[in-house]
Amino acid sequence: MKPLLQHLENESLLLLYMAGELPPADRAEVESLLVRDGGLRAQLQALRAAESSSFAAFAQLDAAEPLQAAEPAMRRLSRSMQQWQIDRLARPAKKAASRSMPVWAWSSGSAVAALLVFCIWWGFHSQPIGKEQVAGTRPAGNQQLAGTQPNNEPATGGDVIADGSPVAPVSPTPAASDSSDSASSNPNSMQIVTVDSTTQRLGELESMVSEDLSTVNVGD
Amino acid sequence: MSVSLRASTFPAPAPVIEAISDEELLRRLRGGETSAGETLAKRYYPSLMRYLVRVAGSNHLAEELHQQTWLSVLEHIDKFDATSSSGGFKAWVFRIATNKANDTWRSRGREKAAKAGLKLVTEDEAPNASDRLHRSQQEERLKRAIEQLPENQRQVLLLRYYSEMKFVEIAEMLGCPLNTALGRMHKAMLKLKELMGET
Numbered sequence: 001m002k003p004l005l006q007h008l009e010n011e012s013l014l015l016l017y018m019a020g021e022l023p024p025a026d027r028a029e030v031e032s033l034l035v036r037d038g039g040l041r042a043q044l045q046a047l048r049a050a051e052s053s054s055f056a057a058f059a060q061l062d063a064a065e066p067l068q069a070a071e072p073a074m075r076r077l078s079r080s081m082q083q084w085q086i087d088r089l090a091r092p093a094k095k096a097a098s099r100s101m102p103v104w105a106w107s108s109g110s111a112v113a114a115l116l117v118f119c120i121w122w123g124f125h126s127q128p129i130g131k132e133q134v135a136g137t138r139p140a141g142n143q144q145l146a147g148t149q150p151n152n153e154p155a156t157g158g159d160v161i162a163d164g165s166p167v168a169p170v171s172p173t174p175a176a177s178d179s180s181d182s183a184s185s186n187p188n189s190m191q192i193v194t195v196d197s198t199t200q201r202l203g204e205l206e207s208m209v210s211e212d213l214s215t216v217n218v219g220d
Numbered sequence: 221m222s223v224s225l226r227a228s229t230f231p232a233p234a235p236v237i238e239a240i241s242d243e244e245l246l247r248r249l250r251g252g253e254t255s256a257g258e259t260l261a262k263r264y265y266p267s268l269m270r271y272l273v274r275v276a277g278s279n280h281l282a283e284e285l286h287q288q289t290w291l292s293v294l295e296h297i298d299k300f301d302a303t304s305s306s307g308g309f310k311a312w313v314f315r316i317a318t319n320k321a322n323d324t325w326r327s328r329g330r331e332k333a334a335k336a337g338l339k340l341v342t343e344d345e346a347p348n349a350s351d352r353l354h355r356s357q358q359e360e361r362l363k364r365a366i367e368q369l370p371e372n373q374r375q376v377l378l379l380r381y382y383s384e385m386k387f388v389e390i391a392e393m394l395g396c397p398l399n400t401a402l403g404r405m406h407k408a409m410l411k412l413k414e415l416m417g418e419t
Contacts (some may be wrong), residue, residue, distance in 0.1 A: 012402035
């Protein structure tokens with residue numbers, strides 16, 4: 001016996017037989033059974049009658065209820081298909097666009113990079129030139145208005161030496177006030193201090209200190 | 221004589237389109253030819269719509285389900301493999317339509333949907349109320365008898381009649397054993413016959 005004949009009930013077998021969906025071997029087997037078994041033949045007749053009446057009922061209903069015109073539905077469907085096609089074509093482009101960096105990222109990235117370069121450049125150029133740097137002075141070539149502070153430095157009233165710690169402003173000395181550089185006598189006045197004048201002042205200060213020390217020693 | 225008259229009167233239809241297989245139309249649709257999709261939709265419109273009308277109980281709901289079915293077809297068209305799917309494209313479309321109808325039933329609730337369907341039917345047919353009066357009692361009886369069938373039995377019967385799918389394919393689509401699908405078909409036919417005789 002074939003598996004289908006073993007496992008299926010009579011009605012199921014007969015339905016498959018009626019539908020012509022049995023394998024040839026099973027079909028032959030069922031036909032031989034139908035020849036031998038009158039009850040099975042009656043069952044087949046009843047099934048055929050039930051099927052034809054059911055299908056006739058559907059056919060009758062379909063004939064009585066004509067379908068709505070297909071055109072509006074087809075037009076809607078056609079629009080949907082065109083939209084689907086547009087979306088489909090746009091999808092790879094969207095994917096590619098999402099993979100690459102957006103324009104705003106490029107522009108803002110460039111701006112940040114330029115700012116960074118500027119800050120580094122500013123950092124290097126605003127550094128004092130070694131240990132010689134003293135209060136109220138600036139590196140060579142970087143002229144600065146004395147008594148004013150750059151924006152990025154704390155307003156201490158003094159200056160910043162190489163290690164970044166603020167020092168008290170040097171009060172003008174009589175020698176300094178007597179010097180030809182009259183502007184340097186007033187540290188709050190607006191004046192240009194160059195490296196040359198600073199070194200000159202430094203020399204004067206050193207000589208004054210050594211003179212004071214020598215007088216102290218002599219006194220002792 | 222009549223043949224030559226028809227031939228001379230009407231432009232010859234496009235036999236090429238009708239002769240093209242579902243698989244070929246699908247291939248073209250995948251390639252971006254939307255007219256191929258329209259041809260497919262037209263090809264299955266009568267059987268699919270009739271099936272959906274019987275399942276949903278109203279033309280309005282059936283049309284909505286028809287639209288949803290085709291949108292789903294488009295959405296999953298790249299995943300469909302005609303060689304691995306038994307029953308081919310037609311079985312696939314009917315499976316999607318059945319799932320959509322089942323989803324509608326589930327989401328709305330059977331009673332609510334039945335009421336809505338009834339309401340829609342009334343609204344749809346309100347302008348033709350006079351026609352309804354002329355509809356034969358026999359048709360009303362048939363309709364009521366079909367609607368009285370248990371859902372699972374009705375589904376097998378409708379699929380068998382409208383999709384002309386094989387029982388094996390129907391069983392596979394519904395996710396039940398072949399014997400169960402055949403049993404439902406058998407019961408549905410007997411019940412329908414009985415209901416039509418009673419009413």
